[in-house]
Amino acid sequence: MNANPESLSSNDCELQLRADGSLRHLLTLKGLDKALIIELLDDAESYLSPDGTLPVRSDALAGRTIGNLFFEPSTRTRASFDLAGRRLGADVLNLDVNTSSRKKGESILDTIYTLEAMAVDIMVVRDAGAGVPAYIARNVKEFVSVLNAGEADVSHPTQGLLDLLTIRQHRPDFENLVVAIVGDIQHSRVARSAAHGLQTLGVGELRLVSPPAMAPVDAELSFARTVSTLDDGLRDADVVMALRIQRERIDDLDGIPSVGEYFADFGISEDRMRHAKPDAIVMHPGPMNRGIEIDGSLADGWRSVITQQVTNGVAVRMAVLAHVARAMQK
Numbered sequence: 001m002n003a004n005p006e007s008l009s010s011n012d013c014e015l016q017l018r019a020d021g022s023l024r025h026l027l028t029l030k031g032l033d034k035a036l037i038i039e040l041l042d043d044a045e046s047y048l049s050p051d052g053t054l055p056v057r058s059d060a061l062a063g064r065t066i067g068n069l070f071f072e073p074s075t076r077t078r079a080s081f082d083l084a085g086r087r088l089g090a091d092v093l094n095l096d097v098n099t100s101s102r103k104k105g106e107s108i109l110d111t112i113y114t115l116e117a118m119a120v121d122i123m124v125v126r127d128a129g130a131g132v133p134a135y136i137a138r139n140v141k142e143f144v145s146v147l148n149a150g151e152a153d154v155s156h157p158t159q160g161l162l163d164l165l166t167i168r169q170h171r172p173d174f175e176n177l178v179v180a181i182v183g184d185i186q187h188s189r190v191a192r193s194a195a196h197g198l199q200t201l202g203v204g205e206l207r208l209v210s211p212p213a214m215a216p217v218d219a220e221l222s223f224a225r226t227v228s229t230l231d232d233g234l235r236d237a238d239v240v241m242a243l244r245i246q247r248e249r250i251d252d253l254d255g256i257p258s259v260g261e262y263f264a265d266f267g268i269s270e271d272r273m274r275h276a277k278p279d280a281i282v283m284h285p286g287p288m289n290r291g292i293e294i295d296g297s298l299a300d301g302w303r304s305v306i307t308q309q310v311t312n313g314v315a316v317r318m319a320v321l322a323h324v325a326r327a328m329q330k
């Protein structure tokens with residue numbers, strides 16, 4: 001963990017804004033203005049072809065360089081930031097963290113200063129340390145933007161935006177929606193960012209459904225309803241989002257169910273979905289563990305919008321990259 005403890009107490013939402021209210025960095029959805037969230041969702045939609053399948057190209061980032069710094073594993077987020085940057089005409093540098101000097105003990109700031117000296121304009125950062133994206137944002141030169149691509153269990157703002165976009169495409173009436181997020185809420189940055197965004201968009205009801213050992217402990221989620229049985233959590237839900245158990249973030253396995261118990265009690269399947277609304281949609285941020293948090297046939301079935309989430313992820317990352325680049329000086 002490389003973050004300066006000071007960075008943990010500061011207001012990341014203010015730090016990410018320029019004086020005109022636009023985003024310089026994207027660190028968190030918490031406290032982000034509703035109008036700005038909607039603008040980003042609309043921009044993302046404009047990067048999708050009319051049938052919603054293919055992100056279109058533009059030269060909005062021509063001449064810009066993006067550095068992808070993923071200090072934790074990633075498939076979808078890293079690939080989609082890479083493609084998003086290229087589809088906007090940027091040069092994209094994917095730092096190989098396994099051979100980078102951070103492995104030799106270089107501090108994260110020295111890595112960042114090195115990339116600054118190579119004129120990297122946008123740094124996309126994933127790290128297991130809470131506060132790392134904000135710490136970097138506070139220390140970069142004025143021309144650099146920092147995008148949080150997954151911060152410990154704290155925040156994953158572009159995932160939150162792609163989840164909101166996917167929900168909006170199917171159920172635009174947020175005020176009348178019941179959304180159930182099911183699984184390891186306590187250790188999930190995906191749940192936190194989705195919750196922040198859904199709260200701002202005025203979701204009718206958010207349920208956080210999990211075994212007690214995985215229930216949220218933070219006060220900031222207290223607006224949501226915590227539910228400890230799956231059938232109650234799913235009852236009349238419009239949107240159901242399954243989460244992976246974040247074993248890499250769980251120190252104390254006390255009370256954590258075995259895989260078999262977990263699927264029996266909290267795994268979602270077509271059969272368990274009978275408690276939800278008849279046309280409820282099913283989401284998952286990936287990577288999926290079929291047969292643990294979600295049944296494979298449900299993940300591949302007619303309710304599933306999981307591949308659409310992936311496509312939307314490219315469009316959302318294009319929108320965020322274009323947004324922060326717009327205010328950059330040539």
Ligand code: ASP
Binds near residue numbers: 150
């Ligand atoms: N891909 C998501 C994340 O980075 C979800 C997960 O890993 O379970 O948080």
